[in-house]
Amino acid sequence: MRILLTGGSGFVGQAVLKVLNKQQNLEIEVVSRGGSEEGFSQLGIRAHEFDYIKESVYQQELLSNFDVLVHCAWEGLPRKSSHLNYSNVKASTKLFKNFVKFGGQKIISIGSCLEYGTAVGEVSEEFSGVNVEGFGLAKRNLLSCLNDLDCDYAWLRPFFLYGPNQHANSLLKTSINKRFETGHEWLNEPTKKNDFTYVEDVANLILEILESNSYVKELNIGSSVSRRNIDFVNLVRRNLGYTPLEFGVGSTEGMVSCNSKLLKHFPKFLITELEDGLNKTLTCYKEGWK
Numbered sequence: 001m002r003i004l005l006t007g008g009s010g011f012v013g014q015a016v017l018k019v020l021n022k023q024q025n026l027e028i029e030v031v032s033r034g035g036s037e038e039g040f041s042q043l044g045i046r047a048h049e050f051d052y053i054k055e056s057v058y059q060q061e062l063l064s065n066f067d068v069l070v071h072c073a074w075e076g077l078p079r080k081s082s083h084l085n086y087s088n089v090k091a092s093t094k095l096f097k098n099f100v101k102f103g104g105q106k107i108i109s110i111g112s113c114l115e116y117g118t119a120v121g122e123v124s125e126e127f128s129g130v131n132v133e134g135f136g137l138a139k140r141n142l143l144s145c146l147n148d149l150d151c152d153y154a155w156l157r158p159f160f161l162y163g164p165n166q167h168a169n170s171l172l173k174t175s176i177n178k179r180f181e182t183g184h185e186w187l188n189e190p191t192k193k194n195d196f197t198y199v200e201d202v203a204n205l206i207l208e209i210l211e212s213n214s215y216v217k218e219l220n221i222g223s224s225v226s227r228r229n230i231d232f233v234n235l236v237r238r239n240l241g242y243t244p245l246e247f248g249v250g251s252t253e254g255m256v257s258c259n260s261k262l263l264k265h266f267p268k269f270l271i272t273e274l275e276d277g278l279n280k281t282l283t284c285y286k287e288g289w290k
Helices: 011-018 056-061 082-101 134-148 169-177 199-212 229-240 260-265 276-288
Strands: 002-006 029-034 046-050 068-071 104-112 120-123 154-156 217-221 255-257
Touching: 002 011, 002 120, 011 029, 011 199, 056 082, 068 082, 082 104, 082 134, 104 199, 134 154, 134 260, 154 199, 169 229, 169 276, 199 276, 217 260, 229 276
Parallel strands: 002 029, 002 068, 029 046, 068 104, 104 154, 120 255, 154 217
Antiparallel strands: none
């Protein structure tokens, strides 16, 4: 099976590439709108560069050679300005349409739990969201494009991702950088509870979809368990050998994934528990990842 992966140098894309590249039955190539090909060639992976918007013979020939498009690219993250949202939707929509136009029939794309806006508690795929703005609306617009295309697709909606190669302002990276601090004043919403999801779970689910040929449209990916931000921070601190920060027992409810659809279609799929995911991530950090 031939897979074309976008965003292979990004946070989610790197995890996906790591998992898929281990499978002997999958032939992976990556496409970039401006990234370096050197890092991919070291992995034995062919990289292509083209403008998603501008059609060309080269683009047509490339897109027509793949069985599945796995779309992890979203330029500019963690910034989510209106300009970036617009340009990402425009480029991704064009890519999807051209992939199908040139013969592609299967697309896997990454959504976001921010499509549910400021919802509180458990949310399912059928929920339309509350006060959805900006980035969440942009993702919803891209999903609408998929709905209108004549293809099979899986729209994967992960909840509050963490893992290796995450951006510098993430809760994970900030927790590591602030490990010498004895207070928690730097932590926004310490008692807010979120559904933290290990990024490699997204990659493993993509692999299961490819192997089972189960394209179930919208699908949440989360642990369905909420944990406070301060508890996340303290798990990081304990793992690195630092004293946990003291905080009260109060909490503010956030948003968690309803996993009914995930378990229905992929009953053997296992979500990584927060302690295990952080242990894997921080092992990478201790071995030299910064």
